[in-house]
Amino acid sequence: xxxxxxxxxxxxxxxxxxxxxxxxxxxxxxxxxxxxxxxxxxxxxxxxxxxxxxxxxxxxxxxxxxxxxxxxxxxxxxxxxxxxxxxxxxxxxxxxxxxxxxxxxxxxxxxxx
Amino acid sequence: xxxxxxxxxxxxxxxxxxxxxxxxxxxxxxxxxxxxxxxxxxxxxxxxxxxxxxxxxxxxxxxxxxxxxxxxxxxxxxxxxxxxxxxxxxxxxxxxxxxxxxxxxxxxxxxx
Numbered sequence: 001x002x003x004x005x006x007x008x009x010x011x012x013x014x015x016x017x018x019x020x021x022x023x024x025x026x027x028x029x030x031x032x033x034x035x036x037x038x039x040x041x042x043x044x045x046x047x048x049x050x051x052x053x054x055x056x057x058x059x060x061x062x063x064x065x066x067x068x069x070x071x072x073x074x075x076x077x078x079x080x081x082x083x084x085x086x087x088x089x090x091x092x093x094x095x096x097x098x099x100x101x102x103x104x105x106x107x108x109x110x111x112x113x
Numbered sequence: 114x115x116x117x118x119x120x121x122x123x124x125x126x127x128x129x130x131x132x133x134x135x136x137x138x139x140x141x142x143x144x145x146x147x148x149x150x151x152x153x154x155x156x157x158x159x160x161x162x163x164x165x166x167x168x169x170x171x172x173x174x175x176x177x178x179x180x181x182x183x184x185x186x187x188x189x190x191x192x193x194x195x196x197x198x199x200x201x202x203x204x205x206x207x208x209x210x211x212x213x214x215x216x217x218x219x220x221x222x223x224x225x
Contacts, residue, residue, distance in 0.1 A: 001159075006156070033213075041217070041218075042202065042215045042216065042217045042218045043157075043202070043215045045213075090156075092156055092157065094157075102147075102159075102204075102206075102213055103159070104149075104156045104157040104158070105156055106155060106156040107155070107156035107157075109154070
């Protein structure tokens with residue numbers, strides 16, 4: 001299955017600022033996915049990032065708040081913009097690994113103060 | 114739409130106890146079923162999977178059998194260890210890997 005490197009692993013940010021999370025995959029993949037895991041909760045899909053086109057956002061998530069880039073088939077970024085304490089979560093990227101299901105990055109633990 | 118239901122946690126067991134975490138699903142067609150594990154401070158790791166009825170996924174002493182008649186995929190382990198303490202997520206996807214859905218997660222704590 002694919003190996004995903006995600007960074008930063010954690011960060012503490014001031015409210016009103018933005019953080020960009022990077023996800024690098026060791027193989028070319030068509031779709032990459034960004035998830036949010038709020039404290040004590042399950043995973044919620046934020047958006048699907050396809051190379052060469054706009055990301056597709058799930059209900060409740062908008063591009064102005066979570067802009068996504070997908071410049072090539074091995075890399076994507078998610079930016080959490082104008083942060084507030086409610087954005088404190090773990091953010092994970094993932095790719096579909098064929099029969100292995102989804103492979104996940106190690107996650108970015110974000111705390112907004 | 115597709116959905117996954119898991120037994121609510123937290124689950125607290127003594128070392129070497131038997132573990133069962135129930136998972137049931139609702140889906141159209143023939144989904145693939147997964148268990149993921151999230152150790153403290155880490156991301157998700159695929160624990161095991163099954164892609165068709167009566168398949169048994171197994172890994173690290175954990176097992177789960179795809180039961181189409183009961184739409185279930187219960188996770189079991191005969192003897193848990195302290196190192197198994199984690200959150201366990203049941204999940205499913207369509208046959209082609211689309212429409213991935215997670216259950217709410219079950220936190221397991223194993224005491225020495």
